[in-house]
Structure formats: structure tokens, C-alpha cells
Amino acid sequence: MSDLLERLRGRGWRMTAQRRVVAEVLNGDHVHLTADEVLARATARLPEISRATVYNTLGELVSLGEVVEVTAHGRAKRYDPNAHRPHQHLVCSECGTIRDVHPGGDPLTDLPDSERFGYTVSEVEVTYRGHCPDCAGL
Amino acid sequence: MSDLLERLRGRGWRMTAQRRVVAEVLNGDHVHLTADEVLARATARLPEISRATVYNTLGELVSLGEVVEVTAHGRAKRYDPNAHRPHQHLVCSECGTIRDVHPGGDPLTDLPDSERFGYTVSEVEVTYRGHCPDCAGL
DNA sequence: TCCTACGATGGACCTAGTCCAAGTCAATAC
DNA sequence: GTATTGACTTGGACTAGGTCCATCGTAGGA
Numbered sequence: 252m253s254d255l256l257e258r259l260r261g262r263g264w265r266m267t268a269q270r271r272v273v274a275e276v277l278n279g280d281h282v283h284l285t286a287d288e289v290l291a292r293a294t295a296r297l298p299e300i301s302r303a304t305v306y307n308t309l310g311e312l313v314s315l316g317e318v319v320e321v322t323a324h325g326r327a328k329r330y331d332p333n334a335h336r337p338h339q340h341l342v343c344s345e346c347g348t349i350r351d352v353h354p355g356g357d358p359l360t361d362l363p364d365s366e367r368f369g370y371t372v373s374e375v376e377v378t379y380r381g382h383c384p385d386c387a388g389l
Numbered sequence: 390m391s392d393l394l395e396r397l398r399g400r401g402w403r404m405t406a407q408r409r410v411v412a413e414v415l416n417g418d419h420v421h422l423t424a425d426e427v428l429a430r431a432t433a434r435l436p437e438i439s440r441a442t443v444y445n446t447l448g449e450l451v452s453l454g455e456v457v458e459v460t461a462h463g464r465a466k467r468y469d470p471n472a473h474r475p476h477q478h479l480v481c482s483e484c485g486t487i488r489d490v491h492p493g494g495d496p497l498t499d500l501p502d503s504e505r506f507g508y509t510v511s512e513v514e515v516t517y518r519g520h521c522p523d524c525a526g527l
Numbered sequence: 528t529c530c531t532a533c534g535a536t537g538g539a540c541c542t543a544g545t546c547c548a549a550g551t552c553a554a555t556a557c
Numbered sequence: 558g559t560a561t562t563g564a565c566t567t568g569g570a571c572t573a574g575g576t577c578c579a580t581c582g583t584a585g586g587a
Contacts, residue, residue: 265533265584286574301536306575322460326544327574341500341508350506354499361492362479362517368488370479372519379500381510403553403564424543439567444544464575465543 255317255332262315272297273308277318277332283340283349285327323349323378339377345386352379393455393470400453410435411446415456415470421478421487423465461487461516477515483524490517 255274260266276292277284284292290305309330312318321329323340324347331340331351338351358375393412398404414430415422422430428443447468450456459467461478462485469478469489476489496513 267534267584269535299536303537303576303578304535307534341504341506341510343508344512350508352500352504352506354496354504355501356494356499358492358496358499358515359517361494361496362490363493366479366490366492368479368490369522369525370481370488370517370519371525372479372517374482374518376516376518377496378514378516379497379508379510380512380514381508384507387507387509405553405565407566437567441545441547441568442566445565 259315259317264311268297269293269300269304270308272300273305274312277312277330280333281349281351282333283321283323283329283331285329287327289330321349323347339379341379341381343383343386344380345382348383348385396455397453402449406435407431407438407442408446410438411443412450415450415468418471419487419489420471421459421461421467421469423467425465427468459487461485477517479517479519481521481524482518483520486521486523 255278256266256271259270259274264270272293273289275296276289286306286309289309290300290302293300293305309318312332313320313330317332317334319331319334321331321340323329323342324344329349333351336351338353341350341352342348354377358377359372362372362375393416394404394409397408397412402408410431411427413434414427424444424447427447428438428440431438431443447456450470451458451468455470455472457469457472459469459478461467461480462482467487471489474489476491479488479490480486492515496515497510500510500513
């Protein structure tokens with residue numbers, strides 16, 4: 252986490268209270284907050300922080316590759332700070348809970364050349380859907 | 390296409406001009422329209438059709454399993470009528486063009502039990518990202 | 528300590544999508 | 558062919574999520 256702040260500073264990021272708070276909120280495993288949730292938690296620590304700043308900061312973290320956007324369930328994007336460990340997502344279709352998972356094999360190699368239509372493919376995103384233990388009974 | 394209309398009628402769908410038009414607009418391979426695009430094309434054929442009806446109809450087609458929602462690029466959901474042939478998507482990160490692709494292997498089996506956290510996993514969605522031939526030069 | 532360009536603010540604005548009360552009409556019954 | 562009725566459609570108001578922008582504040586270098 253503070254290594255995140257270090258990395259950012261090293262990249263010439265100007266460090267402000269707001270950015271620090273957003274980076275701190277996005278810390279830990281299996282964290283997949285919406286922008287609104289990030290705003291709420293950031294506001295708890297720094298009441299004057301504005302919505303625009305949270306969106307700006309999230310956008311920057313994403314384009315720096317420190318955080319990935321996940322569009323998994325519902326309308327709002329979620330932000331996953333676990334960007335340096337390649338992983339996929341397992342989503343409960345009932346309650347929307349997200350877990351990070353690490354499937355075996357490389358899904359990129361599953362796509363034969365004949366199915367690439369001349370695209371240069373560089374990334375794969377896999378979302379598993381099902382029911383979490385809590386919702387399985389429904 | 391008209392088999393789609395037949396199937397729907399067979400399931401007790403009340404056939405109206407609006408529903409017919411929406412179903413007709415969503416016809417063909419590699420069709421991935423946004424709700425707004427569906428509305429535009431439907432309006433061209435049936436000027437009085439309303440936005441709410443397009444959304445309602447799309448929602449019904451999705452819950453009947455005739456159409457799948459794709460969240461691939463940009464904000465708006467896209468609707469893919471090719472629901473009866475299992476397939477995945479290849480998206481150009483530049484222009485957003487989507488192709489249907491058929492990777493080898495079953496991605497479901499790539500997720501070991503130890504990574505399922507008690508979830509009953511029933512579905513996988515794979516999105517390949519890269520650049521299409523037109524955008525590769527950029 | 529001063530300067531200044533980068534960042535933060537908040538309020539207006541936009542897009543995608545949902546909701547609802549009222550009106551319409553497809554399908555069934557006669 | 559007509560009557561009936563409940564499912565379907567309409568349009569307009571509303572909401573959520575997100576973006577934009579002019580102005581103000583401040584981190585960090587000189």
C-alpha cells in the first residue's frame with residue numbers, strides 16, 4: 252500500500268491528501284469498490300473531498316495500471332487494486348459479491364489464429380458467474 | 390429470425406408490431422447493438438415505437454435467453470442475438486468493434502475446485518481485447 | 528518564502544436506463 | 558363480427574452514474 256504511494260511518487264505523481272486517501276481506501280485483497288463506495292470511505296477520512304476528485308484519481312490510477320476497472324454486476328464500475336497479480340473474477344449473480352480467482356492455463360492461448368480475424372490480441376478478461384454459498388439456497 | 394418469432398409465440402409471447410420490429414432489428418451474425426441503436430433502427434421501421442418498449446422488449450429477450458447482454462466497451466450495454474451458439478467476444482480497445490469468437494477448450498474446467506470458494510459456477514464470459522486490423526497502425 | 532503549474536472543488540450537465548399512470552390492442556370467447 | 562380483458566405500449570418524469578469546467582488552493586521546486 253505505501254509501496255503504491257511510493258511507486259506513484261516515483262512516477263512524478265504530485266502527492267495530495269486527497270490522492271493519498273483514495274489510494275489508502277483501495278487497499279487489500281478482494282477489494283472491489285464502486286466509485287461511490289470509494290467516495291464514501293474517502294469522505295469518512297477527509298470530509299471535504301469531492302466526487303470529481305475521486306473520479307479523477309480513480310481514472311489516473313487505472314491509466315497508470317495500478318488499478319483495474321471491473322464491470323461485473325449492476326451498473327456501476329468497480330475498482331480492483333490487485334492489478335499487479337494477474338487474476339480473474341468470480342461473481343455471484345444473486346448478490347454481486349466478487350472474488351479474485353486464479354484459473355489454471357492461459358486463456359490467451361485458447362484462441363486459435365483462425366479465430367483472431369487479424370486482431371492483435373493482448374489481453375483476456377474472464378468472468379465466472381454462479382452463486383456464492385450464501386445465495387446458493389435461493 | 391422468423392424462427393425466433395415462432396419460438397417466442399410458442400412461449401406465449403403476445404405478438405405486437407413493436408416486438409416484431411425489435412426482434413427483426415436484432416438479426417444476423419456479429420450484431421452487437423446498443424439499446425439506442427436498436428431504438429434508432431426500430432424507429433426507422435415503426436416511428437411511434439417508444440424507448441421504454443425497446444428496453445422492455447430487450448429485457449424480456451434477455452430473460453428468455455434469446456439474447457445476451459454484453460458489456461464490452463464504453464458505457465452502454467450491447468445486445469447479442471447469437472445466444473444459442475456459445476461463443477466469446479473479441480473487442481478492439483480502440484474503436485470498440487466486437488467479433489464473436491469460438492475459443493478451443495472449456496474455460497469452465499480451467500477453474501479448479503480450490504478456486505471456487507464454495508460457489509456453484511455455471512457460466513463463464515471471456516472477453517479478448519486487442520486491436521483490430523484497422524486500428525493496429527495507430 | 529515565493530511562484531506557479533498541477534490538482535481540487537462544486538455545481539451544472541449529460542447519458543443510459545427505470546418507473547409509472549393512462550391509453551391501446553392481441554388474443555380469446557361468444 | 559363483436560365484446561372483453563389483461564397484457565402491452567406510451568411519453569414524460571425521474572434516477573444513477575459519470576463528466577465537464579471555471580475558479581480556487583496548494584505541493585514542491587527555485
